[in-house]
Amino acid sequence: MNKPVSPDDLITDEDGPLYAPRRKLYPQSVSGRFRSxxxxxxxxxxxxxxxxxxxxxxxxxxxxDQAVLIDFPNxxxxxxxxxxxxxxxxxxTGLLVLAALSLFLxxxxxxxxxxxxxxxxxxxxxxxxxxxxxxxxxxxxxIKADAGPxxxxxxxxxxxxxxxxxxxxxxxxxxxxxxxxxAPTLVRDLATLQAPAIAYVWIGMLxxxxxxxxxxxxxxxxxYMCPWPRIQAALxxxxxxxxxxxxxxxxxxxxVKKAFDIRALGKNAGDCIDCNxxxxxxxxxxxxxxxxxxxxxxxxLCIDACDAVMTKVGRKTGLIxxxxxxxxQRRVAGKxxxxxxxxxxxxxxxxxxxxxxxxxxxxLMSRTLLDVNVLHDRNPIAVxxxxxxxxxxxxxxxxNKRAFDRVIAIDVDGPADAKLHVIGVDAxxxxxxxxxxxxxxxxxxxxxxxxxFDEKAExxxxxxxxxxxxxxxxxxxxxxxxxxx
Amino acid sequence: MSEHNEIDxxxxxxxxxxxxxxxxxxxxxxxxxxxxxxxxxxxxxxxYWVVYPAWPLVSGYTSGLFQYSTRASVATDLAxxxxxxxxxxxxxxxxxxxxxxxxxxxxxxxxxxxxxxxADNCAPCHGSGGAGAKGYPNLNDDDWLWGGSLDxxxxxxQFGARSGHAKTHEGQMLAFGRDGVLKKDExxxxxxxVRSLSGxxxxxxFDAAAGKKIFxxxxxxxxGDNGKGNQELGAPNLADRIWLYxxxxxxxxxxxxxxxxGVMPAWVGRLDPLTxxxxxxxxxxxxxxx
Numbered sequence: 005m006n007k008p009v010s011p012d013d014l015i016t017d018e019d020g021p022l023y024a025p026r027r028k029l030y031p032q033s034v035s036g037r038f039r040s041x042x043x044x045x046x047x048x049x050x051x052x053x054x055x056x057x058x059x060x061x062x063x064x065x066x067x068x069d070q071a072v073l074i075d076f077p078n079x080x081x082x083x084x085x086x087x088x089x090x091x092x093x094x095x096x097t098g099l100l101v102l103a104a105l106s107l108f109l110x111x112x113x114x115x116x117x118x119x120x121x122x123x124x125x126x127x128x129x130x131x132x133x134x135x136x137x138x139x140x141x142x143x144x145x146x147i148k149a150d151a152g153p154x155x156x157x158x159x160x161x162x163x164x165x166x167x168x169x170x171x172x173x174x175x176x177x178x179x180x181x182x183x184x185x186x187a188p189t190l191v192r193d194l195a196t197l198q199a200p201a202i203a204y205v206w207i208g209m210l211x212x213x214x215x216x217x218x219x220x221x222x223x224x225x226x227x228y229m230c231p232w233p234r235i236q237a238a239l240x241x242x243x244x245x246x247x248x249x250x251x252x253x254x255x256x257x258x259x260v261k262k263a264f265d266i267r268a269l270g271k272n273a274g275d276c277i278d279c280n281x282x283x284x285x286x287x288x289x290x291x292x293x294x295x296x297x298x299x300x301x302x303x304x305l306c307i308d309a310c311d312a313v314m315t316k317v318g319r320k321t322g323l324i325x326x327x328x329x330x331x332x333q334r335r336v337a338g339k340x341x342x343x344x345x346x347x348x349x350x351x352x353x354x355x356x357x358x359x360x361x362x363x364x365x366x367x368l369m370s371r372t373l374l375d376v377n378v379l380h381d382r383n384p385i386a387v388x389x390x391x392x393x394x395x396x397x398x399x400x401x402x403x404n405k406r407a408f409d410r411v412i413a414i415d416v417d418g419p420a421d422a423k424l425h426v427i428g429v430d431a432x433x434x435x436x437x438x439x440x441x442x443x444x445x446x447x448x449x450x451x452x453x454x455x456x457f458d459e460k461a462e463x464x465x466x467x468x469x470x471x472x473x474x475x476x477x478x479x480x481x482x483x484x485x486x487x488x489x
Numbered sequence: 490m491s492e493h494n495e496i497d498x499x500x501x502x503x504x505x506x507x508x509x510x511x512x513x514x515x516x517x518x519x520x521x522x523x524x525x526x527x528x529x530x531x532x533x534x535x536x537y538w539v540v541y542p543a544w545p546l547v548s549g550y551t552s553g554l555f556q557y558s559t560r561a562s563v564a565t566d567l568a569x570x571x572x573x574x575x576x577x578x579x580x581x582x583x584x585x586x587x588x589x590x591x592x593x594x595x596x597x598x599x600x601x602x603x604x605x606x607x608a609d610n611c612a613p614c615h616g617s618g619g620a621g622a623k624g625y626p627n628l629n630d631d632d633w634l635w636g637g638s639l640d641x642x643x644x645x646x647q648f649g650a651r652s653g654h655a656k657t658h659e660g661q662m663l664a665f666g667r668d669g670v671l672k673k674d675e676x677x678x679x680x681x682x683v684r685s686l687s688g689x690x691x692x693x694x695f696d697a698a699a700g701k702k703i704f705x706x707x708x709x710x711x712x713g714d715n716g717k718g719n720q721e722l723g724a725p726n727l728a729d730r731i732w733l734y735x736x737x738x739x740x741x742x743x744x745x746x747x748x749x750x751g752v753m754p755a756w757v758g759r760l761d762p763l764t765x766x767x768x769x770x771x772x773x774x775x776x777x778x779x
Contacts, residue, residue: 381618383616383620384618384620384627384629387620387629387776388630389630389631389632390630390631390632390729390731395629395630397629427774428592440593448597
């Protein structure tokens, strides 16, 4: 007799289907240690995100006073006491490297800490769920309402929920654009419809993405879109702590009463009473008791749910907790638990983080605030003058990263008896022309170097332009070549 | 398709009724959003035909309600650019050439504008960097036929040399040989004499006294007693190290025999006054002028 084959059997392996249509989740509210950690982190993360653009930082007259500002029109990035120019974009590379290494370190220590507590997708989804429960009631009320007919009250609550969601989403997009312009001014312009169109476009896009990602796609982002769960699985090791159902203690599952009977017979009964609270509170709708899995963002809410139940039935808490398979096996074998946060993997990650931090701090401390670049004329490379002397033309570009104008003197060191002429500068001090560099800007000058023709001189000799800040004494130099025709 | 309600027992879905060797095709309709998007594109296309140029006709096309044309759009953009440029360049109008060169912001503006104009109009003869070529002066050096001050450069750009414009520079090197003024051997002698003015080697049997006599009688009226030239006439300095056509005897003989009269066109009327101003500053800044 042929057993009917279900289509799920055809596309399913033991890890679950590759894709399943989304079923709506109704995570139940929960309270406890991890929930309160999550609330606090949510307030911190959102508070920083929404309020940081309004922080002020005095940089002197004429410079923006916003603490964190990405100034695209003027090509500057401000972060409190740091001001970066576009060519210093490598600091962001450093930050990205640090972010990746920190992610690896978190992963080696406590699993998906980022996913469970800090990821924007988690934080905003958590907030949207909280709003949903506030307006439509907790898990049971929502399930019941969804199963029943649409009533006026239910429709009203639904409208209210979406309205609040959209407001949060709109505020999220609004805060985003504030990082790119003076926040108080932009807020006023936005309110009076004077802001540039691009600001409204970005607010619209981020409102839409926040609303969709936190209101609708939710755990699907983590399960189907995000690459980190896959990478994380490849980077973890057996000693990393993860949110784990301690099946050595929990299995076999049975009700309190049944466990009492079984234990009375001297047989083994697990602590798990199969109340499904861990599943009910899960924001990604998984069952932690199935073991480590891709869908688990390790937010710790099942720990809170289980601890509450264990307390209620008078059993030890921690049936679900930060643990790993090594310890489960060791307990089964009657050995003691091991906890090794310091091991080769974490030491290497921490060492790399320290090294990258040190490099970045050093680079930042030692970076030059006065610089000069030189570009030799391409055509003609050298010019013969009427008295037989040779002249080469150069373009010098000076960088003044300080917040004030300054005067520099230019010296040239190259062929014997070389003379310098800067176009547009009067020859008051012909051998040491000086020019003014505008604050926080680059200045370009065309410079001519003349030297008497010497039959025996080499075809090309190095020429160095040295600039000296007359007030501060800072120097910078750039070297090119003086070429004979 | 005919009435067909067969349900595939494996998947529980209906089939299309098509069957090949016992293999049946499941009825998997396109997703509704896809179909709606497709219909929307059709509606969009019809709207597009109405408002934009779409259909070719025998001698033309349907121009659409918007009367859109890429050519007109480019013309508008160019007009906008000219307007914007005019606003930016206006500051050059009130400043003198010397002021422009001394004020860094104006100098940068004039050089930027001058550079593009030079590349578009001057580079074919003078080279992209103004290095010149045989017969086309190098603008980077300090030897100027018609003067290297800012005003003189601007004068030359505006009216050219031997350009036919009423205010152009005039003056030319006569064809002493072709016109029968000097004989062949006299030309060779004076060519060697000219070489000696800037310390170049001369032919072994060269008669310096004869050369000087020929030079004094024929050349000094333009080139001066010592061959230092005369910028009023565009007569080059023959005693320096810079040669427009070449300093070897053969070239000099050719120059003296047939004369020279290189032409620089007049740019007044072809370039607007502010552009000429920017160009003058740019050329002057190439080598610092005189």
